[in-house]
Amino acid sequence: MFLQRITLFLIFITCLFFPTIRGKLHSHANGKQWLPMSRIWLPPSPSPEVVSPNANGPFVFNVKSFGAVGDGVSDDTEAFKLAWDAACHAEESGTLFVPKGHIFMIQSTTFTGPCNSKLTFKVDGTIWPPDGPDSWPLSSRKRQWLVFYRINGMLMQGSGLIDGRGEKWWNLSYKSHKGANGAKQLGPGDRPVAIRFFESSNLRVEGLKIKNSPKFHFRFDECQNVHVEKLIIKSPALSPNTDGIHIENTTNVNIHNSVISNGDDCVSVGAGCYNVDIRNITCGPSHGISIGSLGNYNSRACVSNITVSDSIIKHSDNGVRIKTWQGGRGAVSKVVFNNIQMDTVRNPIIIDQYYCPSKNCHNQSYAVSVSNVSYSNIKGTYDARSPPMRFACSDSVPCTNLTLSEVELLPAAHSQGKILTNPFCWKVYGTVQTLTTPHVLCLLEGNQLTLKPRDVVWC
Numbered sequence: 277m278f279l280q281r282i283t284l285f286l287i288f289i290t291c292l293f294f295p296t297i298r299g300k301l302h303s304h305a306n307g308k309q310w311l312p313m314s315r316i317w318l319p320p321s322p323s324p325e326v327v328s329p330n331a332n333g334p335f336v337f338n339v340k341s342f343g344a345v346g347d348g349v350s351d352d353t354e355a356f357k358l359a360w361d362a363a364c365h366a367e368e369s370g371t372l373f374v375p376k377g378h379i380f381m382i383q384s385t386t387f388t389g390p391c392n393s394k395l396t397f398k399v400d401g402t403i404w405p406p407d408g409p410d411s412w413p414l415s416s417r418k419r420q421w422l423v424f425y426r427i428n429g430m431l432m433q434g435s436g437l438i439d440g441r442g443e444k445w446w447n448l449s450y451k452s453h454k455g456a457n458g459a460k461q462l463g464p465g466d467r468p469v470a471i472r473f474f475e476s477s478n479l480r481v482e483g484l485k486i487k488n489s490p491k492f493h494f495r496f497d498e499c500q501n502v503h504v505e506k507l508i509i510k511s512p513a514l515s516p517n518t519d520g521i522h523i524e525n526t527t528n529v530n531i532h533n534s535v536i537s538n539g540d541d542c543v544s545v546g547a548g549c550y551n552v553d554i555r556n557i558t559c560g561p562s563h564g565i566s567i568g569s570l571g572n573y574n575s576r577a578c579v580s581n582i583t584v585s586d587s588i589i590k591h592s593d594n595g596v597r598i599k600t601w602q603g604g605r606g607a608v609s610k611v612v613f614n615n616i617q618m619d620t621v622r623n624p625i626i627i628d629q630y631y632c633p634s635k636n637c638h639n640q641s642y643a644v645s646v647s648n649v650s651y652s653n654i655k656g657t658y659d660a661r662s663p664p665m666r667f668a669c670s671d672s673v674p675c676t677n678l679t680l681s682e683v684e685l686l687p688a689a690h691s692q693g694k695i696l697t698n699p700f701c702w703k704v705y706g707t708v709q710t711l712t713t714p715h716v717l718c719l720l721e722g723n724q725l726t727l728k729p730r731d732v733v734w735c
């Protein structure tokens with residue numbers, strides 16, 4: 277047995293380095309292309325009952341064939357890793373398949389590429405993590421659950437559900453978890469992102485349902501060419517930091533045709549994002565669609581060519597928002613908000629260059645600049661406790677070249693108390709191209725910087 281394993285291992289190593297031999301070996305393997313590899317780690321005896329009709333192809337790797345139990349309790353992490361390795365190293369596009377009718381419990385895991393060719397991660401069943409911080413091993417304090425790393429070309433899709441089981445994480449308070457008796461515990465700062473794509477490219481995520489993430493539902497950082505399509509993302513309005521889709525240092529992104537309700541931004545665009553098209557999103561209850569926050573800890577942030585269009589934002593704290601910290605560097609420019617329906621939104625249009633959630637920030641002269649932002653065809657109702665438009669720009673790096681056209685915002689019918697209708701403007705330059713409701717009379721003309729241009733860090 278031992279010798280046999282050694283022999284197989286040598287064959288495997290040889291195969292890794294000599295693809296031609298691998299091809300030959302596979303052609304003798306009668307359609308079980310992953311046989312030589314999987315033998316080494318675990319001898320799966322594919323049980324016929326788990327093979328569903330459309331999950332049969334030679335390059336489909338059903339996690340149940342790799343030992344996944346799918347009872348929602350057993351730890352299926354190893355089976356997923358084996359299925360991933362098989363799919364990733366398949367000769368042709370491999371599919372990791374998660375069958376329906378089961379709940380698979382997976383620990384925090386990184387699925388690493390590069391893979392041989394384009395990969396499909398097909399979730400028809402349910403995937404969830406261990407239930408809450410007490411059942412997460414302390415060693416997995418990595419603030420992330422499922423990570424896809426260094427993948428070039430992957431489709432994630434399916435009719436299934438990704439359930440982040442965030443309820444117990446949301447309840448953690450900073451107070452009760454601050455090192456009681458020096459005992460290590462996972463605290464609110466450790467809340468994991470549900471799905472992270474990192475340093476990957478040519479990704480498509482389509483049709484999945486995902487709910488109750490402990491933190492962001494999706495995070496893409498350092499990625500290129502990302503297409504997100506027809507997702508349903510759902511968490512309670514009071515779940516903290518449960519952004520739907522957060523992107524950072526990521527370029528050429530489409531986020532289309534999705535329905536998101538959660539306790540933070542539906543989509544948030546962080547530093548280093550270019551060429552982003554967000555379209556046909558139904559967002560709310562939530563905190564709206566945001567660019568930012570940018571420039572915290574005096575960091576440099578560049579964001580450009582972002583379009584948000586054909587969307588509905590309802591029962592949300594904000595509609596379309598740009599938020600930057602004081603003291604940052606860099607620029608947000610070329611942003612288009614077009615054709616957005618607002619339904620009872622507290623701040624439908626907002627730029628805040630004084631972003632400071634703790635309310636305890638001192639004024640600084642540097643700021644991430646905001647320019648070339650256009651708002652067109654933005655209509656609907658706002659919760660009149662706040663002004664319908666708020667442009668709070670920096671004293672030294674004002675907002676420049678804002679354009680408004682066809683903006684019509686009315687107080688929501690049930691608005692109570694003092695109704696605020698006047699837009700708020702501070703140091704904002706721009707033009708109103710068509711008459712707006714309410715009138716915006718507070719935009720300044722021209723483009724003024726009080727900092728010397730050489731002190732402003734453009735991008």
Ligand SMILES: *[C@@H]1O[C@H](CO)[C@@H](O)[C@H](O)[C@H]1NC(C)=O
Binds near residue numbers: 443444447
């Ligand atoms: C979270 O806290 C709320 C209020 O204290 C409580 O009602 C709820 O049951 C808790 N949820 C979980 C999953 O612990």
Ligand SMILES: *[C@@H]1O[C@H](CO)[C@@H](O)[C@H](O)[C@H]1NC(C)=O
Binds near residue numbers: 498525
């Ligand atoms: C984005 O890229 C910049 C510059 O390479 C880096 O300093 C920053 O840490 C990155 N941010 C993230 C979240 O990866």
Ligand SMILES: *[C@@H]1O[C@H](CO)[C@@H](O)[C@H](O)[C@H]1NC(C)=O
Binds near residue numbers: 507556
């Ligand atoms: C917008 O997205 C919704 C939800 O996915 C979809 O049903 C609808 O067909 C999309 N509309 C267009 C014009 O694509």
Ligand SMILES: *[C@@H]1O[C@H](CO)[C@@H](O)[C@H](O)[C@H]1NC(C)=O
Binds near residue numbers: 552553581
């Ligand atoms: C702006 O982004 C869109 C994708 O949203 C892209 O098609 C277009 O080429 C970009 N424009 C520039 C100047 O890069």
Ligand SMILES: *[C@@H]1O[C@H](CO)[C@@H](O)[C@H](O)[C@H]1NC(C)=O
Binds near residue numbers: 639671
């Ligand atoms: C910071 O500047 C703004 C705008 O000039 C001003 O309204 C605010 O009072 C200042 N805050 C502090 C803490 O000085």
Ligand SMILES: *[C@@H]1O[C@H](CO)[C@@H](O)[C@H](O)[C@H]1NC(C)=O
Binds near residue numbers: 648650677679
């Ligand atoms: C103002 O921004 C618009 C796009 O929103 C752009 O077409 C125009 O050239 C800009 N004008 C200046 C003076 O920068």
Ligand SMILES: *[C@@H]1O[C@H](CO)[C@@H](O)[C@H](O)[C@H]1NC(C)=O
Binds near residue numbers: 607609610647648677
């Ligand atoms: C605003 O847009 C105009 C026209 O495209 C461009 O010349 C200018 O550099 C842009 N301003 C910034 C700060 O990006």
